[in-house]
Amino acid sequence: MFGREKIEYKSLDEVRTMRRAGLVVAQALAAVRKSARPGMTTADLDQVAAATIHDAGATSNFLGYHGFPATVCASVNEEIVHGIPGSRVLEVGDVVSVDCGAVVDGWHGDSALSFILGPAGALDIDDPAIRDSADADLVRITEESMWAGIAALATASRVGEIGDAIDDVIAAAARDGVELGIVTEFTGHGIGTAMHQPPEVLNFRSSHRGPRVKPGMCLAIEPMMTRGSGETVTLADDWTVVTGDGSRAAHWEHSVAVTEQGISVLTAPDAGAERLANYGVVPVTI
Numbered sequence: 001m002f003g004r005e006k007i008e009y010k011s012l013d014e015v016r017t018m019r020r021a022g023l024v025v026a027q028a029l030a031a032v033r034k035s036a037r038p039g040m041t042t043a044d045l046d047q048v049a050a051a052t053i054h055d056a057g058a059t060s061n062f063l064g065y066h067g068f069p070a071t072v073c074a075s076v077n078e079e080i081v082h083g084i085p086g087s088r089v090l091e092v093g094d095v096v097s098v099d100c101g102a103v104v105d106g107w108h109g110d111s112a113l114s115f116i117l118g119p120a121g122a123l124d125i126d127d128p129a130i131r132d133s134a135d136a137d138l139v140r141i142t143e144e145s146m147w148a149g150i151a152a153l154a155t156a157s158r159v160g161e162i163g164d165a166i167d168d169v170i171a172a173a174a175r176d177g178v179e180l181g182i183v184t185e186f187t188g189h190g191i192g193t194a195m196h197q198p199p200e201v202l203n204f205r206s207s208h209r210g211p212r213v214k215p216g217m218c219l220a221i222e223p224m225m226t227r228g229s230g231e232t233v234t235l236a237d238d239w240t241v242v243t244g245d246g247s248r249a250a251h252w253e254h255s256v257a258v259t260e261q262g263i264s265v266l267t268a269p270d271a272g273a274e275r276l277a278n279y280g281v282v283p284v285t286i
Helices: 012-035 042-055 134-153 160-175 273-279
Strands: 072-076 079-081 095-104 107-118 188-190 197-201 218-221 224-226 232-234 241-243 249-251 254-258 263-265
Touching: 012 042, 012 095, 012 107, 012 254, 012 263, 042 072, 042 095, 079 095, 079 224, 079 249, 095 134, 095 249, 107 134, 107 249, 107 254, 134 160, 134 218, 134 224, 134 249, 134 254, 134 263, 134 273, 197 218
Parallel strands: none
Antiparallel strands: 072 079, 072 095, 079 241, 095 107, 188 197, 188 218, 218 254, 224 249, 232 241, 254 263
């Protein structure tokens, strides 16, 4: 798990190409979120993402990856990650997590989001109908932990500091009475000329500090949390990962670049400026 691995460091021009891929992913996820309605299937969501990526002149890095048969991973409720889009019908109150990736000129982008489905589509997390619910806490805190991890990267000397920051958010939530399980079997990762590269990016505090943070490093930071224990089971399709106790899960992810001038969130349209401002971090415009 923690072996010595070769990390791919990118030039600024290569990071700029990754930014192009990241913006395609952002567009695809925004289209999926906007189109989601009760009665649609997860296969319908996949078609929306596939059309968006195609129209942008990019290609999917999920489709065909080790045999994966779709453009996105669509995971609902107890499904944590890697859900295969299909005949599952979306219902009001579902927690929907969508993971998507794209390739532009050989360089990859990867991002994920979670939302709660209302009668007319995805709900804002502060919508009065859900804002005080356990599912809203799950989605909100998982996203917050991702941004805390991204902000930590801005000043980190070691990659392991990302996991510290994520863990701290979950610990603070527990002190406030919201107990969430951290999924430890799946981690973030490096990204570049391949979707998954060294190094691993842990979503929890560990004595393993990871490699030094250096300019040219690009990481996908992706915490996964549950309303239960954090234990997982992989279904018979060898892809779909569900919670061991049937509790609901959420998943958030962004691809982030480290440059000489600072960090930039490659899969956020504003490079992460709005959310990182809460941490006193000003991202670089690539």
